[in-house]
Amino acid sequence: MHNALEVVTTVVVGVMVGVEFSVPFFTNPIFNALPGDNGLRARTHGARLGGAVMPFWYIGSLVLVGAWAIGGWNHPGTGLVVTAGALLILSVIMSLTLLVPINNRVKTWTADNRPEDWKEQLNRWDRWHYVRIAVIIAAFACLAAALV
Template identity: 70%
Template sequence: MLNALEVFTTVIVGLMVGVEFSVAFVMNPIFNGLPEESAVRARAHGGRMLGAVMPFWYIGSLVLSAIWAVAGREHGTGPVVIGAALLVLSVIMSLLLLVPINNRGKTWTPETRPADWKEQMNRWDRFHYVRVAIIISAFALLVTALV
């Protein structure tokens, strides 16, 4: 049963990393290349769509990692505990830095966007790059613990 939990947790975290990586390095660069009105719409739609799903994914990944750490404590769980701690950091970072910007951005239209919308999106992107690095590190630790 522990093996199934380990594999399931690793897959869930890995998929989350893949989505967040593609947002950072594929989707947002595509959106940034669009005309401004389309870019605002794309970012707002992405913020609404992923903003509805990602909280469950992040918290779910964290809970699964914590369960793994507790269930596998007899087998040595150092990498899992550190990976879970990094997931905690990513959740805190999300709540304090990224979610407030996303909550504003997901309501914007070409007509209602603020004058500094690009600066706000650039700030979100910078925070997101750091968050992606953190969750990649957590994923690498979980993979290390799995193998």
């Protein structure tokens, strides 16, 4: 049972990392190349969708990592799992304090009501998102290393 938890946790966190990685390196460049205000419309839709789904994914991942750490407390690699949990906690704190406030503004924007500094706000979100990606990649790497 514990082995299944380890695999499920690693897969869930790994897929989350892949989704988050794809945003700045694939999705946003595609959105930014769309004509007119279509890129902004795509980003606002993405902000709404991500804002609805990602909290459950991040918290769910953290719960799975916590279960792995508790269930495997005496197993080799537990320190790596605890480190992964700490990194995921950091990613949640970063999300709540740095990314969500911007995301909450972005998801309400239209071509008619966007603020003058909308591009700067999107760029700020992107920069913090790069940092968050590095944090969750490190968490994923800890989980993968704990498996071996």
